[in-house]
Amino acid sequence: MDFGTNKPIYLHIYDIVAERIISGLWHEGDRVPSVRELAAELQVNPNTVMRAYDALQQGGLIAPTRGIGYFVAEGAAARALEESRREFVENELSQLFRRMDALGFTPEEITKLYSNYKTNSTNENK
Amino acid sequence: MITVKNLTFHYRGKNHLYRDFSLHIERGGIYGLLGSNGIGKSTLLKLMCGLLSPDAGEVNLFGRRSRTRSVELLSDIFLVPEEFELPKVTLGEFVRLTTPFYPSFDHSFLAEALRRFEVGMDEEFHSMSMGQRKKAYIAFAMAAKTSLLLLDEPTNGLDITSKATFRSLLAEWATPERTAIISTHQVREVANMFDHIVIIDHKGLVVDSSVYEISERLKFSVESSADGALYSQSTLGGYATVRENVDGSESNPDIELLFGAATTAREEIIRILNPSTNH
Incomplete structure (x- = not known):
């Protein structure tokens, strides 16, 4: 897997797990793949996955089981979604705003473009 | 687990590959x-598993001479x-x-x-x-x-x-x-x-650090200028640079850049990463 940017890999893995929880691929209460299973899937060092799991546990997205391993924590999807939304506003959206300003877009133009996009994507889904 | 102590080695008729080289692997x-x-x-790997004998010094595996x-x-x-x-x-x-x-x-x-x-x-x-x-x-x-x-x-x-x-x-x-x-x-x-x-x-050992230590002590980022970088490579969108990590930022160590830095800024890399042994 190519992780692209300079973000540490364990944070990429954090995002991947958060995304799987938000999308419902992993449900609350489900067992999370073992460190080794996810390391094999993502082709990374198991200790890197361990670091990601520590961070995910601190973030309240996963919790340790009584035996060995982790499960998706209660309320994880809502928490992960909230976190992703905040990160989107802080990082991607602020970058987008800067670029919009530089190119001279007005809020009205953007609103119109976004409305068109919503209409089209709704039609496509019908 | 593996202790290479004051290893000296050369192939017959060739220059020395190792002189007083030490390395410990947990x-x-x-x-x-x-x-x-x-x-x-490759020679070091062969010395580690005992396929070659050091001229001087020791290579120990699990506390025993690997030879x-x-x-x-x-x-x-x-x-x-x-x-x-x-x-x-x-x-x-x-x-x-x-x-x-x-x-x-x-x-x-x-x-x-x-x-x-x-x-x-x-x-x-x-x-x-x-x-x-x-x-x-x-x-x-x-x-x-x-x-x-x-x-x-x-x-x-x-x-x-x-x-x-x-x-x-x-x-x-x-x-x-x-x-x-x-x-x-x-x-x-x-x-x-x-x-x-x-x-x-x-000259010997330049880097002997965990990836975690490397990411703590060095900063890898793509920037518009490579001024003052330990090492840089021109890339899409600017320069991929290695610098000393002074602001506590977290970046993913680019091992290829690290290798470049270890080659061109050897002493600074040793100073920053402070390996346990160096020559």
């Missing part, structure tokens, strides 16, 4: 052993050289004949690795392509589940999907009790697998 983890062509990486090559020692280490000869038998026969030497041999791991590498047990080594033979031997080496696994350029000759399979298998192979040392020039192909990086040059 049990557990995947080590990347990097260095320019001809610097002596003794005792049965106990040999049953717990495995070296996959870059190029190797295998007997004129099928893989199945090879497994039957040689697994008794490896008490921890994991037959189900082998079966799974062969399935994913698409290599058959009834194939003769000599009728296999170079890549197939390499996959068969790597699968066997991992399945041996030795405490120490030495891999010399393991991804050379492997096709694209096999390289991915190799990384995946290595992640499954790794435990806190097992150590792998991978010597390679194909850093990008295995960079995400490393716990620890060792870089050697003609």
